[in-house]
Amino acid sequence: MEAFSVEDRQAMCDTFSRLLQDMADEPKLRQLLITESGFDQSVWGKMSQLGLMGILIGPEHGGVGGSLVEVEALMEHAGAYLYGGPFISTCVIAPTILSACSDESLAEECLRAITEGSAIFSVAGCGSSGAWDLPPEVQAVFVDQSWLLTGTADFVSYAAVANQCLVYANVDGGKGVFLVDMNENGIALTPHNTDDATIRLSSMSLDAVVARQVAGVGEEVMEEALQVALVALAGEQVGAARRIFEITIEYLKTRHQFGQPIGSFQALKHIAADLLIELESASSAAQHAARAIAAGSDDRKLMSCLAGFTCADNYRKITADAIQLHGGIAYTMEHPAHLFWRRAQTGQWLYCSSDTLRDNYLAEMEKML
Amino acid sequence: MSDALREEVENWLQRHWDSDNLRAVDTEIYDEKRWLSEVVDAGYATPTWSKAWFGRELSQREARVIEKTFQKHRAPGWGKDRFSLGAITLYKMGSEALKAELLRELLIGPICCLLYSEPGAGSDLAGIRTRAVKDGDEFIINGQKVWTSNAQEAEYGMLLTRTDFDVPKHQGITFFIFPMKQEGVEVRPINQITRESEFNEVFISNARVSERYIIGDYNKGWKSFQAAIASERLIMGMGVTARSGMSSHSKAPALLRLAHKYDRLKEPALRQEIAQALAYRQLNSLTMQRAVEEIKTNGMSSLMSLGKLSMSRIQHGEARLSGTILGPRVLVNDTEDARHANFDAAKAYMNSIGGGTDQIQRNIIAERILGLPRSNDVDREIPFKEIKTGG
Numbered sequence: 001m002e003a004f005s006v007e008d009r010q011a012m013c014d015t016f017s018r019l020l021q022d023m024a025d026e027p028k029l030r031q032l033l034i035t036e037s038g039f040d041q042s043v044w045g046k047m048s049q050l051g052l053m054g055i056l057i058g059p060e061h062g063g064v065g066g067s068l069v070e071v072e073a074l075m076e077h078a079g080a081y082l083y084g085g086p087f088i089s090t091c092v093i094a095p096t097i098l099s100a101c102s103d104e105s106l107a108e109e110c111l112r113a114i115t116e117g118s119a120i121f122s123v124a125g126c127g128s129s130g131a132w133d134l135p136p137e138v139q140a141v142f143v144d145q146s147w148l149l150t151g152t153a154d155f156v157s158y159a160a161v162a163n164q165c166l167v168y169a170n171v172d173g174g175k176g177v178f179l180v181d182m183n184e185n186g187i188a189l190t191p192h193n194t195d196d197a198t199i200r201l202s203s204m205s206l207d208a209v210v211a212r213q214v215a216g217v218g219e220e221v222m223e224e225a226l227q228v229a230l231v232a233l234a235g236e237q238v239g240a241a242r243r244i245f246e247i248t249i250e251y252l253k254t255r256h257q258f259g260q261p262i263g264s265f266q267a268l269k270h271i272a273a274d275l276l277i278e279l280e281s282a283s284s285a286a287q288h289a290a291r292a293i294a295a296g297s298d299d300r301k302l303m304s305c306l307a308g309f310t311c312a313d314n315y316r317k318i319t320a321d322a323i324q325l326h327g328g329i330a331y332t333m334e335h336p337a338h339l340f341w342r343r344a345q346t347g348q349w350l351y352c353s354s355d356t357l358r359d360n361y362l363a364e365m366e367k368m369l
Numbered sequence: 370m371s372d373a374l375r376e377e378v379e380n381w382l383q384r385h386w387d388s389d390n391l392r393a394v395d396t397e398i399y400d401e402k403r404w405l406s407e408v409v410d411a412g413y414a415t416p417t418w419s420k421a422w423f424g425r426e427l428s429q430r431e432a433r434v435i436e437k438t439f440q441k442h443r444a445p446g447w448g449k450d451r452f453s454l455g456a457i458t459l460y461k462m463g464s465e466a467l468k469a470e471l472l473r474e475l476l477i478g479p480i481c482c483l484l485y486s487e488p489g490a491g492s493d494l495a496g497i498r499t500r501a502v503k504d505g506d507e508f509i510i511n512g513q514k515v516w517t518s519n520a521q522e523a524e525y526g527m528l529l530t531r532t533d534f535d536v537p538k539h540q541g542i543t544f545f546i547f548p549m550k551q552e553g554v555e556v557r558p559i560n561q562i563t564r565e566s567e568f569n570e571v572f573i574s575n576a577r578v579s580e581r582y583i584i585g586d587y588n589k590g591w592k593s594f595q596a597a598i599a600s601e602r603l604i605m606g607m608g609v610t611a612r613s614g615m616s617s618h619s620k621a622p623a624l625l626r627l628a629h630k631y632d633r634l635k636e637p638a639l640r641q642e643i644a645q646a647l648a649y650r651q652l653n654s655l656t657m658q659r660a661v662e663e664i665k666t667n668g669m670s671s672l673m674s675l676g677k678l679s680m681s682r683i684q685h686g687e688a689r690l691s692g693t694i695l696g697p698r699v700l701v702n703d704t705e706d707a708r709h710a711n712f713d714a715a716k717a718y719m720n721s722i723g724g725g726t727d728q729i730q731r732n733i734i735a736e737r738i739l740g741l742p743r744s745n746d747v748d749r750e751i752p753f754k755e756i757k758t759g760g
Contacts, residue, residue, distance in 0.1 A: 249739050264742040266728075269735035276734060277675050284655035306648055355641060362634075362644035368621035369629050 003065045012050070013073050019046050020081040026336055029082055029198070038200040039085055039161045047087070048117030056095040061108060062115035063095075068228060072235035072290035079239030082339055084198045086120050086158035092232045094121040096225045097166055097177055102216030110164070110179065122162035122182075124153030124204055125222070125351070132226045132351045133360075138169040138206060140178055140213075148208045149178055155350070159189050159202040167211065168222055175219045178211035185209070196342035199350075227304035229351050231293060234286040234304075234311035237347050241279050241315045244340040248272070248322040251329075271321055278314040285310040305361035309354040316344040371434045374427075378438040381411060388442040401445075405477040408446030413439065414476055415450040415460070422460060422468060423476065424450070429668070455481025455527055458597040459546060462585045470581070471525075471546065479524030484514040484547065484571060485594075489758060492729050494529070495538045495591060496748075496756070499573065501530035501545070506580045508532075510547070510573045516723070520556045520569040523549050527597060528578070533588055534754040541753055544590030544597075546582045553577075563715045622647055624687050624694075627706065633694050642693070646686045653679040671738045678730045681721035688714035 004012070023043050024032075032040055047053065055070055057063025071092055078087065094114065101107040113119035127137030138151035149169055159165065165180045180187070186209040192201045249272060252263030262268055289307035292300040319341035323330040330337040348354050385394055385407055392399040393407065408414045409423050416432045418424025427435075432450070439447040449456060456475040459468060475481060490496040499512025510530060517526070526547045533541030549556075553576035558566040585593030621629075628634050628643055656672055656679070663670035691710035692699045702708050721727045735741045748756045 249741070252741055260745070261742045263735070264744050266732065266744055269739075269741045269744075270728065270731040272739055272741065273678070273731035273734040276739060277679055280656050280659075280672055280675060281649075281652040281679075284659050285652055287659070288655050306651060310648060310652060358641055358644040358648070359637070361648065362625075362640050365621065365625055365644070365647055366629075366634065369625065 017077045033197045054115035057111050061111035067294035068290045069294045075235030076239030079236035080243040082198050088232045089123045090121040093123045093229050096228045100221040101214045120162045122159040122165040124156045124167040128154045130155045136168040140169040140171040147211045149206045149211045153204045155201050156204045177214040177217040180211045196346045198343050230304050230308040231289045234307040237311040237315040238283045238286045241318045244322045282311040282314040302364040305357045309357040312347045312354045319344045382442050386444045409476045417450045461596045462593040480519050480522045482519045482523035482526045484526040484528040486516045499530045501532050507577045510576045514571040517569045538753045539591045542590040544584045544593040545578050547578045649683045681727050684717035
């Protein structure tokens, strides 16, 4: 039984899309890029009013009980507007981790705070490698009845605007996840000078920071959380790729040289045809992976890896060719193509590299041998 | 509605088809003509067609109910309104008189081949030069066709000819249904790059076809032909779907098994290439699934037309990688693996050239799906006889 009908999902996406159109179009995005936080509180507030914060959270915690299918669909719209903000960490990764928590009161407290719009989560899932599937570089120790975290997390998105952080840490020879209040003593954030200004990343050093354990959550749940994050990101990449592709096709129809639209030249239209395959492949992969995870299928890891590297790589390819197809006009900061292209590079490394995911995909395939 | 229909077809098949022995009830051997006659007359071969022409005027969805019920009983004869190219073309474009004369015959028996391509008219099919000259109430045909499958068995061919050399190339074409079994029609098999011979050349010298056998109108054959080729492309798209069917539940893909067999799965660079090749195949299969869903909901899907081009990258890529996995062993056709790799490498061109090259396919996708403007054809508006030829 799916919580959302096709019509409900469409209506929610349309509303979200209108919100982005009104409050986060390109001129607004460009204003946001030169702010320190890169975060628009008013958009976040509206998203919260629409109930989007609780998209993956059950009604018992105040959420709307959607699945990753709804998340993927929403992310396509977010991607089209190059939306940046702590949505994936707060509304996708954190609920996945917290829902697996065996401490019900901690789960209720956090999930409730997310649905009410009072909590913004960062997730510190990796160290300097940037890879969530490698061991973290934070150590948790239990001293005098409390957990203390020490070490470094890196590529933490929107840590500066978050008030809560889930930190992946080594503990007792295993792995665990810990909840940290961002106002605790001992946290030092260093914002990165990212080439892609549409996403904010920080390195985060922790020196004996007091934390609460997210009981029952270890390596396995983190792996599930990574899959979910990858598919949300994949949806965003599909939406963004579709947008820049549409902009490019429109330009091929209107830009004239040699007395004809440049889109009549086969050298360009053949590239466009090939890009359509890459775009629809990415779309198929993201949607299918979302359904596989929502249904708890056995092949969900395979499908999330496939969606992960396909959407990341195809988005980058589509944006790179979009610049080339435009010619000189896109070799400027004024044109939006570079915003998409730079964001696409972020996607190739966020959470996990495309090459790692490709290798993991093959490893999943090898299980069939 | 569909339940009632299913029950009706079930009952009909119970009375007419012996699914244990795969023949009509009360017969000793399977007699194709006789069985197909029964199916055609019952309206199950072409259910979407009009009642005047062996149809039931049913929707595509209802037609699928009939097809599925036939398939369940392993009874042949279903789907002639989707797969029987000659009959479909005749039904769509033929005159009432021609349909009355030939349509039933085409549905119940004779293979119909496609006499389209010529040595000088491949991608540019409207450049055909096979000549049809009027002689009384007949036409005399001279020319050469190529890439014709089933030409030896076929009793009829869908023949594209030039009937006017003084007008631009799309305007002087006439489309015939052409009797193959006559003097002046010579069929020669082609030795293909794969060492197979699926296709033939057809040499036509002073053969004849009745004026009544024109499909559509005289000199307006290009339009009739477009209707015919649309059916063919749809069938190729479906073929692509069938061949690429690899669910994640099926056993390991062949390329992966080959890499495993030759212990090449430990090399990181090669792993990347193998993974990407498997991904391309799986992605196309997922996109074709989406296309099928879209067709169910909307009756059409532009995604279907991406399948053939995608398949070229898949097939060429997998064949090349098979060679890489084998290493120098691929040079010697003593092993089955080497033979397969070499065969597949050659066969991949069947997809990337046949039925419209990848380059033509890209034009079609760019123009018809993305709406990009047509390229300038320098020969589009000038009389056919003035068009430069070469090669």
